[in-house]
Amino acid sequence: MIAEIIVDVLSSQVDKVFDYNIPCSFDYLTEGYRVLVPFGNRMIEGYVLSIKKTTDCPPDKLKSIFQVCDKTPLILPEIIELIKYMKDKLYLRLLDGIRLAIPSQVKFGDYKFDTTAVLDDDKVQGYLATLSKRQKNIPLLIEYLENTGKSKLSVLNSKFGSANVKKLIENGVIVVSKSKINRLAKAKKTQNDIKLTDLQKSCVKDILKSTDKPIVLFGVTGSGKTEVYMNVIENVLAKGKTALMLVPEISLTPQMVRVFSSRFGEDIAVLHSGLSVGEKHDEWMRIYNNEAKIVIGARSAIFAPLRNIGVIIIDEEHDSSYLSDSNPRYLTHDIAVFRARFNKCPLVLGSATPSIETFYKTQTHQYNLTQMPIRVNQKPMPKIEIVDMCNEFRMGNTTCLSTKLLDKLDEVIKSQNQAILFINRRGFSSYLMCKECSYIPKCTECDANLVYHKDENVLKCHYCGKKFRTLTKCPECGSSSIKFGATGTQQVAELIHSHFPDVKVFRLDNDSVKTKNSYNEILSAFGATTPSILVGTQMVTKGHDFPKVSFVGIIDADISLFNYSYKANETTFQLVTQVSGRAGRSETAGEVILQTYVPKNPVYLTSINYDFKKFYEKEINLRETTKFPPFAKIVRVLLTSEDDDLVKAITHKFVLKLKDFRVKYGEKFFFLEAMKSPVNKIKNKHRYQVVLRFDTSIETDVISEIYHELDTLKNNKLSVFVELNPNSLS
Numbered sequence: 001m002i003a004e005i006i007v008d009v010l011s012s013q014v015d016k017v018f019d020y021n022i023p024c025s026f027d028y029l030t031e032g033y034r035v036l037v038p039f040g041n042r043m044i045e046g047y048v049l050s051i052k053k054t055t056d057c058p059p060d061k062l063k064s065i066f067q068v069c070d071k072t073p074l075i076l077p078e079i080i081e082l083i084k085y086m087k088d089k090l091y092l093r094l095l096d097g098i099r100l101a102i103p104s105q106v107k108f109g110d111y112k113f114d115t116t117a118v119l120d121d122d123k124v125q126g127y128l129a130t131l132s133k134r135q136k137n138i139p140l141l142i143e144y145l146e147n148t149g150k151s152k153l154s155v156l157n158s159k160f161g162s163a164n165v166k167k168l169i170e171n172g173v174i175v176v177s178k179s180k181i182n183r184l185a186k187a188k189k190t191q192n193d194i195k196l197t198d199l200q201k202s203c204v205k206d207i208l209k210s211t212d213k214p215i216v217l218f219g220v221t222g223s224g225k226t227e228v229y230m231n232v233i234e235n236v237l238a239k240g241k242t243a244l245m246l247v248p249e250i251s252l253t254p255q256m257v258r259v260f261s262s263r264f265g266e267d268i269a270v271l272h273s274g275l276s277v278g279e280k281h282d283e284w285m286r287i288y289n290n291e292a293k294i295v296i297g298a299r300s301a302i303f304a305p306l307r308n309i310g311v312i313i314i315d316e317e318h319d320s321s322y323l324s325d326s327n328p329r330y331l332t333h334d335i336a337v338f339r340a341r342f343n344k345c346p347l348v349l350g351s352a353t354p355s356i357e358t359f360y361k362t363q364t365h366q367y368n369l370t371q372m373p374i375r376v377n378q379k380p381m382p383k384i385e386i387v388d389m390c391n392e393f394r395m396g397n398t399t400c401l402s403t404k405l406l407d408k409l410d411e412v413i414k415s416q417n418q419a420i421l422f423i424n425r426r427g428f429s430s431y432l433m434c435k436e437c438s439y440i441p442k443c444t445e446c447d448a449n450l451v452y453h454k455d456e457n458v459l460k461c462h463y464c465g466k467k468f469r470t471l472t473k474c475p476e477c478g479s480s481s482i483k484f485g486a487t488g489t490q491q492v493a494e495l496i497h498s499h500f501p502d503v504k505v506f507r508l509d510n511d512s513v514k515t516k517n518s519y520n521e522i523l524s525a526f527g528a529t530t531p532s533i534l535v536g537t538q539m540v541t542k543g544h545d546f547p548k549v550s551f552v553g554i555i556d557a558d559i560s561l562f563n564y565s566y567k568a569n570e571t572t573f574q575l576v577t578q579v580s581g582r583a584g585r586s587e588t589a590g591e592v593i594l595q596t597y598v599p600k601n602p603v604y605l606t607s608i609n610y611d612f613k614k615f616y617e618k619e620i621n622l623r624e625t626t627k628f629p630p631f632a633k634i635v636r637v638l639l640t641s642e643d644d645d646l647v648k649a650i651t652h653k654f655v656l657k658l659k660d661f662r663v664k665y666g667e668k669f670f671f672l673e674a675m676k677s678p679v680n681k682i683k684n685k686h687r688y689q690v691v692l693r694f695d696t697s698i699e700t701d702v703i704s705e706i707y708h709e710l711d712t713l714k715n716n717k718l719s720v721f722v723e724l725n726p727n728s729l730s
Contacts, residue, residue, distance in 0.1 A: 002055045003029060003065060005046040006094045007039050015093040018046075019055040021064040029065070031080055032073030034107070036066045045069065047098055049080055074102050074288075076305050078342050085338055086330065091707050091722040096328035101303045105280040112278060113178045115153040117165070119145045120175050127173045137164050142173070182286070183278045189265030196231060199372055200224055204231045206370035207311070207346050214337060214347040216317075216362050219372030220381065220610065221352045221581025222545075226256075227376075229313050230263050232348070237267070237293055241310025241345070245296045246332065248319035250274045252542060254520050256315075257296055264294055271297035271304055299324060302335045309343040312336050316542055317349035317358060318574050320727045329723050333358075352581060353574040353612060356567075356619055357630045357725070375585075382552065382583040382590030384576070384608040388599045400487045401495055405553045405593045409496070413503055413531040417588060418548045421535045422579045423492055423555040426451075426509040431485035432459070434474035441471060447680035453511060454490050463682050492555055493535040504529050508536035541579040547586035552579055554594045561596075561603060564678065565728050566628045569603050573615050576607040627670050629725050633699045635706060636723040637690040638677065643717055644686040650713050651688040657709045658692065661702065668695035669702075678729060685719075691729065 004017040020037050022029050029035075033048045043066060055062060075083075075098070083097030124142060131138060141160040145151060153176060156165045168174040196204070207215055207228070219225045233243040247256050250272045260268055269283045269292030286292045288305045295304040299322055302312075314322065314336060322332040333349070340347035349358055349367070362369040375381070387402045397403060400423075412419045431449040433440045441450045443461035450459035450468060459468040473480050484491075493507045506526045513519045519539075526534045527546055534540060554576060561572040576594060584590020596604060606615040624631050637654070641647035655674040662669050670693045677687035694702050703724075710720055 001027070001029075002052050003035075003048045004050045004052065005035065005037060005048055005065075006098065007037065008045040008047070008095065008098075009039070010093070010095050010099075015095060017049055017094075019057045019062065020046075021062050022051070023064050026065055026068055029068065030073055031077060032075035034069040034074050034102075036069060038063050038066060047075060048073070049084075049094075074106070074305075076307065078307075078339070079303065079305065081342065082303075082335065082338055086328075086335075089334070089703075090328075090330050090724070091710065091720075092328050092330065100300065100328060101305070103280055103284065103300075105275075105277045106284045110281065111180050111285075112183055112282070114181045116150050116177050116179065117145065117153050117156055117169075117174045118150045118177070120172055123171070123173050127168075127171055137161060138168065141165070141168065145174070182282050183276065184270060184283060188261075190262045192263055194227060196227065197224065197376060199374070200228050200231070200376070203228050203370045203372060204235070206368065207232050207348055208235055210346045210368045211344055213367055214340065214349055214361075215368040215370060216354055216358060217348055217350040217370055217372070218354055218359075218362075218612075219350070219352060220375060221578065222375040222377070222379070222585050223352075223372035224376035225315070225350050225372065226259060228372075229315070229348070229350070230260065232311055232313070232346075233264070233294060236310030236345075237264075239310060241308050242306045243294045243310055244301065244304060244306055244312045244339075245294065246301055246312075246314045246322075246336075247296070247298060248316045248321045248542060249539070250298050250519075252316075253296060253298060255523075255544070260294065260296060267293040269295050269304075271295060271301040273298070273300065299332050302332050302339070309339060309345050311346050311348065312340050313348040313350065315350050316578075318351045318353050318355040318570075319542070320571070323727050325723070325727065327719075327721055329721055331724070353577045356570050356616065356623065359616055360620060360630045377586075379584060379586075380589070381610050382580050382592050384580055384592040384594055386599045386604055386608060387593055387595045389595050389597050399495060400492065400555055400595075401499070402593070402595055405555075405595065406499060408551050408553070408591060408593055409500065409533065412533075412551045413500060415550070415588075416530050416548075417550040418526070418530060418546060419533045419551040419553065420540050420546075420549055420579070420582050421492060421496065421533060421553040421555055422537075422540055422575075423487065423489055423535070424537050424559045424575065425486060425488045425556075426462075426490075426511055426537055432471050433483045433485060434471075434477065434479055435481040435483050436479035437474060437477040439474050439476040441468065441475075443468075445684045446682045448682075449485075451488070452484065454494070455511075463679065486559075487556070489535050489537060496533055496535065500533070504532045506532060506534045508534060508539045510537070510539075513539075538575070540582065541575060544582055545585055546582070548588070549583050549585070550588040550590055552583040552590070552592045554579060554592065557594050557596045557604065558598060561598070561601065563728070566623075566626075566634075567727060569615075569619055569622075572603050573607050573612075576604070577610060577612070580607075580610075627693065627695075631696065632670060632693050633696055633703075634725050635692045635694075635703065636726045636729060637692075637706070637710070638687060638721045638723065639689070639718060640682075640685040640687045640721075641715075641718045642685055646715070646717055647686050647688050650715065650718060651690065654709060654713055655690055658690065658706070661692075661694075661705070665694065665698055665702070668698050670694055689729070 001022045003020050003022050005020050006017055031048050031050050035046055036043050037046045079101045086092045086097045087094050137160050236243050253272050257270055269287045295301055324330050336347050361367040387404050392402050431440050432452050446461050446463045448463050453460050457470050459470055471482050489507055489509045493505050497505050506522055508522050526532055530548055580592045639647050639651050651674055672692050674690045677689045
């Protein structure tokens, strides 16, 4: 028999299957096994993708599998089909898919064992009789074990000396046993006494019967979507199936795990990039061995080795983090649709502000729709008030905090409540600039402005993470007149503290969350402190439920509105709605201040009324007129290399081939442009991009032809990435 194997070499040149002979000793081999095979002049790992009877490879060149690495196949048949789908549809290498499916922590990790010691009572008295009077520690050790019953071997070694412990083990007086332990602590489930509302019951029913197509759970913030998710999962588990629950960011995972653990206890496994090597190994193996029935995690958890999936849930489905913008590039929704179809199970897309493309599919009957238009506690949505920052400037206020916002914060503090302030920019200042010559410091390895971080007094590159000493004088002209750029979370937190020095101010962004426990620690401290103020980026906009938060301030709503993306309006509406929904979730009514320099923008006028459907109508008409998704497909091909001349030449060659598309497809081919990427260089790699936009009716043909042309341009010194409907072109 012949095995088709993909070798573990991450290169486009060898991204194909190779035939290997299966020796008789490995005749049990099936698809999914990890093996060791001769490749060139070395032994290398590979993965069996299929088994067949014959090969076209000449007998004298056909090599044999050298070793099988694991007792069981690591890749499920479903995941193998998914990997092939990703190669065809997303222009990913086969090995990209395999590495997503089998994290390195699984391949190289191992279990952790707890070594426990107990006495063999039948041998104790006889052994004690052989001891001399000088051996005082051993009787004490035996007495200790008689009192405790058992003990960890490490404790005995530290208390009584490893030599004494070893002697007792050798003489059979102490019996040692090993037990596997999980490095991620599991919570015990508690009693569930929450009763569903009629609206929630209706949504659960709609979801469970939606096995033919994905279903959108469209519910306002605070409408009880999480309780619906858990009830759906309870129904699925009762049928002997499993469940996959995705949240948009690592930071939200611990919060969701706490809620789900109270209901499902040790049935839960967690997968996200914030886990340690050992934790990720243990969790992945628990899922693979059917020890966990529910997987909760961020984007990468969509590849979890779950069998017999009964439901897949993507919470906050609109969130941009579900689109991977670094290699391997994929949209989580695409993977979820594939797995839901494979398992014939419901796929739930939950959000208070669904993406335009998702909601469009509900209106064109590609997706089902179920709705929760009111909060579960019947409380009204917070009132949003727009503040014109141009008026503030004319009145002499040059800070980022309006008078009205400061007055509202004063009210919050006096009433012993809490406030959340949102600004979607971390750091103290987005850049530094010399007032004399306009010099702006840039990263030496990336074509990007450095961001000033005051707490560390450094300039940071937010692309590669490199740090630089801050400026005291301009290196170009020697001037000491240095100007700060746009405001970030650090500066806002500092300003708030200067206005309210006696109030605790917390900050939540990627800089303050330095360890895997930092996020929980910050939110727990904020929740337990009244009055208090939380300043943060998008991390504060999702999923949080603090009963004492009565006020939300949106410091600069225009950041996302004027972003370089066709999704700018959509993103702004979503952020405003989501962060506003953090206020007034309990007895205290919520209020929101939205600061902007364009107060009459239609996006804000629909946001203040939480009128998603009105916003959708305006936006979908605009997209149809301008030929943007969902009425068109955007493909961004990003080519990168350390050799600027090489990547420029190959980009030019690629564009020449694509120009024939305009002739072939005529009016259905809307746009073709090649350019330097807005961020010209990252980590010393030059970046060029080709952007295409065309009618969805020719999508399959055009994308197939693009992939074919890219295959002809492969070069070891060049990396090529393809993004479909990218969030950003930077």
